[in-house]
Amino acid sequence: MRMNLYLAVLVVALLLAASMPLIAHHAFGSEFDPNRPVLLKGKVVKVEWVNPHTWIHVEVTNPDGSREVWMIEGGSPNSLLRRGVTKDSLPVGTEIVVDGYQTRDHTLKRANGRNVTYPDGRKLNLGSSGPGAPPEK
């Protein structure tokens, strides 16, 4: 019985791991370049809470002092809304940190948001009214 359960766990885990990327909206691999990793720190200037993917616009300052706006691809907003993430979770001016990969077309300042966090590492606020507010739960 214990063996069976262990097997079931393993198999289900494997299955989930194998099936999840297959069911994503599109192939991230054909959109983003594995050879162009990025780490972006800056302020939110706009968020498009749209399907199929959220796009977070963030202004970053380069080492030479110049500024550019990057667009970050996040997940579908429907489920976030149901979880309590609102427009107030990422208001304009919020400092965020993003790690991801740039689009294969390097003329575009766009990247996938593997992780989108506040500077303290929290992923996003649920049901809060400001960028600094702690999660309710």
Next chain:
Amino acid sequence: MQDSSNFKMFSPASCRIKGVLMRNRFVVLIAALAVFLLPPVTAAQAPPRLPDGHPNLQGTYDLATLTPLERPAGAKAILTAEEAGKLENEVAARKELGDRPISGNRTAPPKGGDGSTGAAGGVGGYNTFWLDPGSSYTIVNGERRTSIVIDPPDGRVPPMTPEARQRALSRLWRPTSDTTQSNDPGLEPPGSYDNPEQRPLGERCLLGFGSTSGPPALPDYFYNNLHQIVQTKDYVMILTEMVHDARVIRMNSQHLPKTIRKWMGDSVGHWEGDTLVVDTTNFTDKTRFRGASEDMHVVERFTRVGPKALLYRFTIEDPATWARPWTGEYTWPATDEHIYEYACHESNYALENILRGARRREADEAAEKARQ
């Protein structure tokens, strides 16, 4: 019954006065009738009905589940409550772990890719915070199932016929909404990215990917699993949250001529007792559910199994693809959650990025050739 004094007799307080009741035969008769008539209205097995007498299937349902379409190799068909609970707790723990804060001072991910495979193609997607997958196994007849497929009894989709496999191979370069082909890691052969029409229907925001719209309507193991049923005497409409597909089922109607084909097929419905039976044919070769031919025939059965749940069962028949029909079923729990707008086209930057990526790759390859 117009005599208001009789109604008074039915108030809880006066019902306790047995003597009063016994003195009035009429009241006893009505009381007996009430006992006879009331239980069917309140019993769980009697569904609420619409004015046309058919069960009311309307509502919003959350199809998210941990139960996969096919039973994993080596797994048993039914989990005990304890086994399911343990697995569900593990999934919840993984989700909680994924949602936890990470270092704000982290570095960029590794050059050359983060090791993710499949559609994630070395760049990953986004963390679990953005996902809303199922959290429990589907329960049918009190059984916690490890597969949606119930026939064949091994819980697996029957093997494809050699003919179907050949057909699938010859179509590899032609993207479809089929899950196996709609998400490649950027490795599709030349031509696949030549224009938007070459891209899969899901990627183009035209049809829910992974057969979320159906038929058969299957869960997505990422997010956006709500479905809404709207029902009238003559039509039933099923709205799929993912990509906002609406399937309109004509009740007691004939199928359209075979020359008229639709991405979600042509669906007609009828009632068999309290079960809504929907028959769908006339698919196109664009959808190709799991490599099926456009002559696939799907029969779906919707039955209310409680005030807050439907049982959804489907049978797939397509001799050109599978040597035998196969059947799946799972429970659709009702939800109070809202379906939000899914205006997929408006900001589908991803499609633009994918096509631009392909142009970039072509330019790089041309430059490489010129250098040699």
